[in-house]
Amino acid sequence: MGFNITPDVVETLAAHENIVGIKDSSGDMGQLNDLCARTADMDFDVMSGWDSLVLPATAAGAVGLVGVCANLFPGDAVRLLEAGTDGNAAAVRDLHHAMVRLEDAVLVKNPQITIKKGLEVLGVIDNPAPRAPQQPLDDEQAATVTAAIEDYLDETES
Numbered sequence: 001m002g003f004n005i006t007p008d009v010v011e012t013l014a015a016h017e018n019i020v021g022i023k024d025s026s027g028d029m030g031q032l033n034d035l036c037a038r039t040a041d042m043d044f045d046v047m048s049g050w051d052s053l054v055l056p057a058t059a060a061g062a063v064g065l066v067g068v069c070a071n072l073f074p075g076d077a078v079r080l081l082e083a084g085t086d087g088n089a090a091a092v093r094d095l096h097h098a099m100v101r102l103e104d105a106v107l108v109k110n111p112q113i114t115i116k117k118g119l120e121v122l123g124v125i126d127n128p129a130p131r132a133p134q135q136p137l138d139d140e141q142a143a144t145v146t147a148a149i150e151d152y153l154d155e156t157e158s
Contacts, residue, residue, distance in 0.1 A: 025049025
């Protein structure tokens with residue numbers, strides 16, 4: 001479990017020569033906006049920790065993404081990030097909405113477990129079993145992740 005660092009503290013840390021950026025996973029766009037505004041004139045990068053927020057995060061000044069769904073569809077994550085940083089969000093709006101739905105489904109359990117299942121569905125790995133003490137997805141969770149990936153592929157492969 002992570003801890004939230006307030007924008008006041010981040011601004012102070014951003015001035016330190018050995019600290020070059022932060023991944024914001026708060027899910028709070030107000031906070032992310034504040035982080036970007038406070039550090040805009042500094043040699044400091046703000047990155048989104050949510051795939052679903054990459055477009056609004058880049059509009060606020062974020063420059064990167066450390067997301068969950070990017071592990072399954074890295075090319076799509078790059079397209080979203082580039083469109084956001086280029087100011088061309090409209091070109092990827094449908095992809096953004098598909099990624100939001102995928103992210104919701106993938107978060108039915110610990111992302112390390114659901115991403116392994118997703119990689120199995122995509123044919124990348126053969127055994128999605130997590131390491132102890134984590135438990136595998138139950139049948140309902142596995143079906144949710146599988147359906148979400150299939151739906152995502154149907155929506156984005158056109």
